[in-house]
Amino acid sequence: MNTKYIRNVAIIAHVDHGKTSLLDQLLYQSGMFRDAELDKLAGGQHNLIMDSNPIERERGITILSKNCAIDYTDQDGSEYKINVIDTPGHADFGGEVERVMKMADGVLLVVDAFEGPMPQTRFVLSKALENHLKPVLVVNKADRTDSRPDDVVTEVFDLLVQLDADDDALDFPVVFSSARDGWARRDMNDGNDNMKPVYDAIIHSVPTPKDNPEEPLQMLVTTLDYSDYVGKIAIGRVFAGRIGEAQAVTVIDNEGKHTLQKVVKLYQFSGLGKAEVDIVQAGDICAIAGLDPVDIGNTIACPDKPSALPVISVDEPTMTMTFRVNDGPFAGREGKYVTSRNIKDRLDKELVTNVALRVEPGNTGEEYKVSGRGLLHLGILLENMRREGYEVCVGKPEVIIRKIDGIRQEPIENLVVECPTDCQNSVMSLLGDRRSEMVSMEIKGGEDDFVRMEFRIPSRGLFGLHARMLNATQGRAIMHHTFDRYEPMRGSIPQRQAGVMVALEQGQVTAYALDSLFDRGIFFVKSGDAVYEGQIVGEHCKDNDIEVNAARAKQLTNMRASGKDESARMRPPRIMSLEAALEYIQDDELVEITPHNIRMRKRLLKETDRRRAERKTRK
Structure with a gap:
């Protein structure tokens, strides 16, 4: 296809401003699918099609950037191919945004008609301007009763001025929309009931690719996929030349090493999937199977005149935590992968696609320091590992302190x-x-x-x-x-004010024990749960830690009859999510993560060991 009829656009926004919903409507109204097909792809429950990851569906957020392509016929009969990149909106997944910006020529900036520009709006827009991408503003949720679309347009203009945008970026087209109801309008009063204004804004405002198909091949790998049949699949944009099936290419890695390889299969994006093709020319986005080794940031070049493209630059991590082997009494009961080698292999696998992640050896052979963009970034990794059958213990998250000009x-x-x-x-x-x-x-x-x-x-x-x-x-x-x-550094910040209740022995939590400890605080466990010595079972109502016997059973005597503890006083337990548990723990505590349980525990499980360590600290 002639590059004149190709548009490469990324959809960017703050979290929950509706960019994935907008893309869903563009796919629905493109005429490429029947509603039943899309509903089947979405899981049959009216979920968002592009949120294909199970955690994305559960949490209602986009975690991974994804590609799709829409065929659109303009009113003059011209047929266009619109390559669309859906990006995450949460700040912790900014690395996903940064690495895919290279594939686009313009961006759909989606902003809530009430909230206006938010922190992540500034971040994603600044990355778009760094890559000289033309913005198209979509003021979404314009059907809200409290919407203020005109004020939001002004706020976006002011934000662009603050970010030193050039005159071309400041002259952005504006579309008002309701992605939920499936309409978009250039003017709020025109009564249009479809998404045609968004398609038109992309066709007429996003620049055509300026890439030259007559120059030597250059393609930048921005995403990696995997297939059980063909192995690694490198996804990226062809910036120069042409690439064909069975063609010999040179893969230039991030250190400049050249490897001569061969393209086994070549794909173009078509709708939500990929279609096998014979050739792809400059300006288009494609996927290549059969290259190994290949990583994100590598250049696929012509063997005769290999030339590397600039490596993708990603902001450094700001937070780190320690991953270590689960050495608790219940270790190995639920997980399939429990050794340090298993954990290391899984982290190495994650490094291939997660460009914002860093992994370093820890203080011992069973520990690894894992750094990322934030608590949610690392929390999603841990949640994926848990669902895959891993057992791991993690320490309290810590921010990464840098020395700049000799100052911390x-x-x-x-x-x-x-x-x-x-x-x-x-x-x-x-x-x-x-x-x-x-x-x-x-x-x-x-x-x-x-x-x-x-x-x-x-x-x-x-x-x-x-x-x-x-x-x-x-x-x-x-x-x-x-x-x-x-x-x-700004000085000290208050830590957790309350102490915790720590189990004295291993056993099963009883209603009798919880009743006797009713006035001591709030529990994280319920009757029937298995606990072990050193596990944190509740929050103390005072600021000190106490040891409690949560598994104490009622002694049966002539004066005490066995009963079902109907009269036992028990509050509903506080169920901690993974991220909440990571925020809650202190330096001497760990979160134990298994496929079926999330527990908090002391690093030193025995009370005598904790007292001994405390005395050493005081000295």
Whole structure:
């Protein structure tokens, strides 16, 4: 196909602003599928088609960037191919956004018609401008009763000015839409009921590829897929020349090493899948099977005149935690992969596709220091490992401190909190204790008055903040954050205020024991759960740790009859998610992750060992 009729566009947005829903509607209305086919691909439950990963479906977020292609016929009869890249909206998956930007010539910037630009909007837009991509603004959720589309357009323009956008980027087209209802309009009053204005904005505003098919081959690998039949599949954009099936190519790795290889199969994207083709020319996005070794950032070049493209640059990680072998009493009961070698092999496999991840040896042969963009970034990796049958223990997350010009500096996050005005004082008090500084504050009108506050806060201050924020605002606050920059250390930040209850012995939790400990605090376990010595079974109502016997059984005597403990006092247990558990633990504690359980425990399981370590610390 002539590059004149190809458009390469990435959809970018802040989390939950509707970019994946928008792409779903573009696919539905493209005429390439019947509704039944799309509903089947979406799981038959009206889920989002592009959120194909099980965790994406469960959490309603996009984790992995994905490719698809839409065939569109313009009103003058011209047939276009639109290559679309769906990107994550959460800040922790910024590495996914950065590596796929190279494939696009323009971006659909999706912004909520009420919320306006948010922290991740700034991040993804700055990456688009760094790659000189033309933005097309889609003001989504314009059907909301509290929407303010005109104000949002102005705010996006102001954001572009702050990011030093050039005149071409500032002259962006605007489309108002409701992805949920399937309509888009250039003017809110025109009554259009389909997505045609979005297609037209892409065709007429996103530049055509400027790549030259007559030059020597150059293709940049930005994504890796895998097939049980053909092995690794390298996905990327052809920037120069042509590539054909069975063609000899030179793969240039990130260190500059050249490897002569052969293309076994060649694919172009078609709808939600891939179609095998004989040749792909410059300007298009394709997938190649049969190359090994090949990694993200490699250049696939012409053997006669091999020339490498610039390596993809990705921002460095800001957080690290220790992965180690599960050495608890219940180790090996549930997991299939439990050794340090199993964990190392899985982390090496993740490094191939997760460009924002870093892995280093730990203090012992059974530990690894794993660094990433944030708690959710590392939490998703752990959740995937758990579902695959791995058992692992992880330590408390720590921010990565850098020395810049001889000064210790820490990562600072841009935090935005939206809450009802009557919660404003609670939020400001909570954040004031965590070394934050307020940047701006504004009142947003609507059915209820909301206040939008923007802060700069150390990444350390975010640990445990989400739960405390929900408690302080009765669950009415919404918070988002993204990495901003490194600044000198801001001093100490309050740690967990409450102590914990630690199990004294191994056994099964009884209602009798929970009843006797009712006034001591909140439990993380329920009657019937198996616990072991050193496991954290609850939160103490005071600031010190205590040892408790959660498996104590009722002694049967002439004065005590056995019963079913109907009268036992028991609060509902606090069920901790993986990320919540990682935020909760302290330096002397670990989270034990298995296929069926998430437990918190002390590093040293025996009480005598903990006391001995405490005495050494005091000395």
